[in-house]
Amino acid sequence: AYIFYKILKDWKVDARPAWIRDKRKGTYEPTVPSIQWFNRLGVLVGVGPEEKLYDFDRSVPAHYTVPSYLKGITVPLLGEKSCEHRKLPSPAGPGSYVRESHDLVFSDTQVLRDSLVYTCNGTPAEEFRSEVYDLKGKELRDHCISVATGRCLVAADTVLTSAILDDPEIRLTFSGRSKAGVAPVDAFLTVKLPNEALRVFREEIFTAVRYNDFVLIDPLVMSVSWRLHLPPGYVLRAGPSDTTIRAVKGLSAALHCTRVEDGLRMQADLKFTENVIPAEDFPGIIKVLDGLLTASEQAIVLAKK
16 A cells, blocks of 8 residues: 555656555544554545545455445544544445346256346455455465355356456356256145245354344345246246335345246345434344345245146
C-alpha cells in the first residue's frame, strides 16, 4: 500500500494513506486513539469528484472493485501531523450473491446427471478467494470440486473455472452424477432435488439461543434454480408449487415453479435486504429458511404415459 501511495504521489495523483479496520473486525472508537485498532494500510485515491479506497487484502480481485467489507466504513486519513476520520460511501454495484443453476437429465430411469453453474460475487467471492489464494494446480481443482460435491454431485467429471483471483465474480462449472434421490415405484418415478446450498447456510448460522443481532457484511441474495428434463415416456404428475415466505423484516423467500413441455423449472430465492437483523427476530430467519427448504425439496412425481 505504501509503495502504491508513493507512486501516485510521484505522479501528482490525489492520494492519502488510511488505516483500515474493516467490517470483518468490527468498528473502532475514534475517541480512543490507538494504532492497535488497525491491521493494515490502504490508500484513498481521488479522481475528479469521486474517491475510492484501495486495499491489498488477498480477498480483493486483481480487477479491483471496492470489497463489501469496506463499503460504508470509517477510516482515519493520515496527514503529516493529524488525521481525519472519513466515512466512505457504499458504491452501487451488483452486491453480494450466490447463484446455483442445475440442468438435470436422466441417464437412465434411476440416475440423474447434473450440469451445475455456480457463481458468486461480493462477500461470498471474497471469502472463496481468500481460501484458495495460495492454492495451485490439483489443490485448487480439488477445492473447487468440493463446492460441487459438498452440495449436489456425487463426483465431478468436468470442472471449468473463471479467473478466480482476477475477476470480481467467480464462476465454476461442473458436470457429474447428481445426489438427487430417484425412486422407481411401479409406473412412477419419485424425484427429490436437494437444496444443499440453503441447507449448508442454515447449518452455518444456526444457534439454539442468540443474544446478539444477526449481522451480515453485506445484504445477500441466494438463488438456486433447477431445470429437470423428463425421461422418455414419462409425464409430470405432481411437484412443488409457488410459495412466498415473509416472517422477518429485511428478509424474504420465494419458490417459483413452471411446468414446461419436457419437464419442470424451479427457482428458490432468499433475499436479505438488510445486513443487520435484531436478535429477537433470529428465530424468524430460521423459520424462513426451513419453509423454503420444505417447499423446494418436495417430491416430484413422474408417471409413465
